[in-house]
Amino acid sequence: EAGVAQSPRYKIIEKRQSVAFWCNPISGHATLYWYQQILGQGPKLLIQFQNNGVVDDSQLPKDRFSAERLKGVDSTLKIQPAKLEDSAVYLCASSLKSLAGDYEQYFGPGTRLTVT
């Protein structure tokens, strides 16, 4: 079974530029998450989708971050304009939500963003 795919793996941009990350979840997984992991910290949820609807975006800086999940499969996360403090690894995860409550989250390899 293929895992969660993310691209690009690395990105370096200057502050005030824009950037976009792509995620393809595990096939059949209805729930998709974007986490931000700053160096030395644990991941922090930015946004959670259930199919193509947003479940939780309470920690998403909406003035600069946006995310969408068209057709309930792939998702993109965008930052515009980027700030130095956005330097982090952006992790995408997916889980299979079923009535049985099977919801381990499986993570992709992440995109390491450096803002200079």
Place this chain on the structure above:
Amino acid sequence: AQKVTQAQTEISVVEKEDVTLDCVYETRDTTYYLFWYKQPPSGELVFLIRRNSFDEQNEISGRYSWNFQKSTSSFNFTITASQVVDSAVYFCALSEAPRRYGGATNKLIFGTGTLLAVQP
């Protein structure tokens, strides 16, 4: 508010030693789930275990074992006979129980992680 504390920032052991990684959590929910993830240098988070709040049985999987104690709000992880390949950052995480329709997210609240270095 939910919170996970991993007080050990870094642990260094010599191969074949046993090592325990501590995790203490806070939640007001009566139903919740605890997780351990491993993050090797490659960066990908690898799921290790999920435990629900109603199941306090300890679990053993090969060299790994987990001790869940609700009385002390702890969910500790022990690696027996450590190996160099165990070197990684280990995260403990907490989530509230998902509800079937609408309602709560089942986002993971992570601790700050423990860097385990196993020396040959």
